[in-house]
Amino acid sequence: MRVPFIKMHGLGNDFVVLDARSEALPPIGPATVAALADRRTGIGCDQLILLEPADTADFRMRIFNSDGSEVEACGNASRAVALLHGRAAQVETAGGLIAVEPTGCGARIDMGVPRFEWDALPLAYAMDTLSMPVGWDGLEAPAAVNVGNPHVVFFVPDAEGVPLDRLGPEIERDPLFPERVNVNVAQVTGPASLHLRVWERGAGLTRACGTGACATTVAAIRRGLIEGRAATVHLPGGPLEIEWSADNRVLMTGPAAESFRGTFDWGDFA
Incomplete structure (x- = not known):
């Protein structure tokens, strides 16, 4: 199974983006994430970003660190995804709903309300x-x-x-x-x-x-x-x-960029 990916970064914090909003991918686990993130034998990234459909937002963004762990939020990835989406959107994350809006070569992100408890x-x-x-x-x-x-x-x-x-x-x-x-x-x-x-x-x-x-x-x-x-x-x-x-609310504005696109064989990393 050949799977397309998009390599992006925000200030050098780099991502492999998998877009499963219109076509589902097989379930992804920590081992597959870590293998794709490996800079010597995989594509290489700090985080892997998986975009999926959502019921209460324009789409869902799942965020995996290079060790395979899933986390709640990533500001730089949010700007990259806003640039990729191309228009303002409400995005569901494990850390809550965020609002993204492209701004030329970057994006402005409403990261929500900070918590101190x-x-x-x-x-x-x-x-x-x-x-x-x-x-x-x-x-x-x-x-x-x-x-x-x-x-x-x-x-x-x-x-x-x-x-x-x-x-x-x-x-x-x-x-x-x-x-x-x-x-x-x-x-x-x-x-x-x-x-x-x-x-x-x-x-x-x-x-x-x-x-x-x-x-x-x-x-x-x-x-x-x-x-x-x-x-x-x-x-x-x-x-x-x-x-x-x-x-x-915490608002973040900064650049993001697409580096390149490609495909990989899912079976090589599963």
Whole structure:
């Protein structure tokens, strides 16, 4: 069975998109996802995106990290899918309903309302999520935000100086986070500017993380670290514009692009 795919990326965070909205695909499992995501023997990607029909939205977007785990949200993939769809849409995700709208070479995404309750992250037990009384090897007192998926945000003097490749997997899998967690290290670089690096659960260090940029901006606003309710977030792959609107919704604007298209034999990866 030959299956078409679309390779896309948002600021270097790359995806294999499978469009099953009009023609169903066989059930996809973690082993198939991991095989397709392998950069040496598969197509290669940070996440695999599966588009399916939906009853209460224009379509459904399922998101799988490169290790095969299914997750709730991906901001960069949402922009890529908006570009692919070509018009405004309501999209069902495991993290809730989002609104997408293409804007030239990118898209604007309404990521919904952020959550701060400890059991909405979730955490293993109750604690203050604005300044959590925990730390790992010099990284201390993170903020926790759920923007469709869970994030902890550490504000540091030098984001580049943090050994995130070592600390990221340790924090991601700490028992405090029963569903694992995305790890952000952020540096305030101006009154409305942040520098951000992200260890993404199930994918590792990434050139860009849209939900991480959203969570970090919200956390910075809650702590009074930036002015107003919007920021430019500079990631290794480039900048994103994030706004936490007066009606409590998180809006993300940034680029996305199609890289190439092709086909593969499903049986080679099943």
